[in-house]
Amino acid sequence: MTYRSGDHIVSRVTAATGYPVSLADMKDHLRVDGADEDSLIESYISACAGMIGPEGELGFALLTETWSESFQSPNKDVYLRVLPVTGLVSVTYYDLDNAEQTASLPDFELYKSGDWAFVRSDNWPGTYDRPDAITVTYQAGFGAEPDVPDEIKQAIKLIVAHWYQNRESSSEKNLKEIPIAASHLLGLRRVGWYG
Numbered sequence: 543m544t545y546r547s548g549d550h551i552v553s554r555v556t557a558a559t560g561y562p563v564s565l566a567d568m569k570d571h572l573r574v575d576g577a578d579e580d581s582l583i584e585s586y587i588s589a590c591a592g593m594i595g596p597e598g599e600l601g602f603a604l605l606t607e608t609w610s611e612s613f614q615s616p617n618k619d620v621y622l623r624v625l626p627v628t629g630l631v632s633v634t635y636y637d638l639d640n641a642e643q644t645a646s647l648p649d650f651e652l653y654k655s656g657d658w659a660f661v662r663s664d665n666w667p668g669t670y671d672r673p674d675a676i677t678v679t680y681q682a683g684f685g686a687e688p689d690v691p692d693e694i695k696q697a698i699k700l701i702v703a704h705w706y707q708n709r710e711s712s713s714e715k716n717l718k719e720i721p722i723a724a725s726h727l728l729g730l731r732r733v734g735w736y737g
Contacts, residue, residue, distance in 0.1 A: 549613050550612065550613050551611065551674055552611050553612075554596070554608075555607075555608040555609060555610050556607060558604065558607045559605070560687055561584065561588065561605075562690040562695060563587055563687070563699060563702075565580060565583060565587070568583055568586075568587055571702075571703060572703055582706075583702070583706065586706060587698065587702055589705075590698050591604055591698065594694070594728060596682075600694075601624070602624075602625050602682075602683075603625070603626075604683060604684060604690055605684065605685070605686065605687065606628070606681060606682075606683040606685055607681070607683050608631060608679065608681055609622075609679070609682055610677050610679040611623060611677065612675075612676065612677040612678075613673070613674075614672065614674075614676075615669070615675065615676075616663075616666045618663070618664065619660045619661070620660060620678060622660060624682045625658070626656050626683070626684065627654045627659035627682050628681045628682060628683065628685075629652065629680060629681050630652050630661065630679070630680050631680055631681060632677075632679045633676065634679070635667050635669050635676045635677070636669055636670040636674070637668070637669065637670065638669070638670055639670070640670040640672070643667070649663055650678075652680075659680075693727040693728075694727070694728070696727055697723075697724040697725075697727035697728045700721045700723055700727070701721065701724050704721050
């Protein structure tokens with residue numbers, strides 16, 4: 543998956559493995575005993591993670607993933623788009639002769655919090671004129687399934703339960719796209735959310 547965000551080209555290098563909520567936990571929440579619908583339930587968990595993950599509602603990587611962001615000419619600070627950032631992997635660039643080079647990581651500082659991250663350098667290399675002149679590769683995500691914040695896990699459980707119980711998009715009942723409790727739980731983690 544690659545997309546453009548402002549002057550950055552953002553790409554997922556390595557996707558997460560596993561799910562932010564385990565199949566066993568989800569089945570307990572749904573009160574499902576058998577294995578007949580395991581694939582369906584896993585597909586709901588996966589779809590929900592995509593809906594609220596890096597390209598979705600929150601913009602967070604829920605599990606550990608590797609991302610890269612390419613840009614043409616950096617200022618002193620380069621803000622990274624996928625959060626929470628846990629560490630730098632590499633910085634590569636196209637030199638003035640348009641040959642790809644790997645920069646020395648100690649020349650770059652990562653500053654991060656839960657809802658922002660940026661890379662700072664006083665010594666960005668000289669580059670060829672191209673939109674992907676410099677690429678910062680980094681890891682983002684809360685970690686493994688046990689590390690995902692409880693409010694995000696509970697929101698996923700509520701959404702998946704809603705989808706599991708209401709498999710059609712229209713009904714005589716007044717259906718909501720997302721349960722209001724799940725929306726409030728996600729709001730606790732949304733960057734820039736003010737209620």
